[in-house]
Amino acid sequence: MPLVTQATLWTARIQLVPLGDDHLEGEVQLDADPEVMRYLGRPRQRAEVEQAHRRRIATASVVPGLGFWAGLVAGSFVGWWILQPPERADQGPVEGQAELGYRLLRRYWRQGLASEGARELIRHGFADLGLHRIFAETMAVNLPSRATMAAVGLDYVRTFHLDFDAPLPGSEHGEVEYAITRQEWLANRPAVVRHPVPGTHGI
Known part of the structure; x- marks a missing residue:
């Protein structure tokens, strides 16, 4: 079978491109912001972000088609979205399943961009990649992220506890x-509106 490469995706406002070295400066801004990192950990120094960037890029080589996407609005980096394979045993099998995530620069919060990009990754995961299940995780107290998860069609599954050093x-x-x-998505999905790549005139 041909190798499935990570696709470039489009929504009404966002171009989602495979994360690359051109997006590192945006990642540095993201991870240095204490508000962005509030439910994720302490703000990171540049060297730490560079290490995280290399790990993010490598995610695309684990399961064909999955990975990190940089979100661009009018050519400007607004954040990233992910579909990545499960990493812990309690998350279930890797095959046919992916974890959804997103992280946006603070100036782009409360504009509906997180959910807009997430909906497209869910569509891509089920319709294009043939996934069976997509899940997302966050701290129980992270109410804004939980609201986004619910808004894009994900249902609460469980509360669990992990051991953290800090x-x-x-x-x-x-x-x-x-x-x-996938069955739930197929039963409830809205009408799909395709967004042609600029310059193709919908062809």
Whole structure:
């Protein structure tokens, strides 16, 4: 079978391109912002972000088609989205499943971009990659992210606890998992509107 490469995707406002070295400066901005990192860990120095960047790029080589996408609005980096294979045993099997995630620069919050990009990755995962299940995780106290998960069709599955070397405030309440199956998505999906690549005139 031919190798499935990571696709470039489009929404009404966002171009989602495979994460590359051109996006490193945006990642540095993201991970240095204490508000962005509030539910993720302490802000990172540049050297730490460079290491994380290399790990993010490498994700695309684990399962064909999955990986990190940089989101561009009018050519400007707004954040990244992911579909990545499960990393822990309690997340279930790798085959046919992926974890959804997103991280946006603070100036692009509350504009519906996180959910817009997430919906397209869910569509891509089920319609193009043939995934069976997509899930997402966050801290139980991260209400904005939980609201986004629910808004894009994921349902609450469980609350669980992980051991951290440096627990964040609120970690005593645990982590939550939300998920959607391909069957659920097919039953409830809205009409699909395709967004042609500029210059193709829809052909």
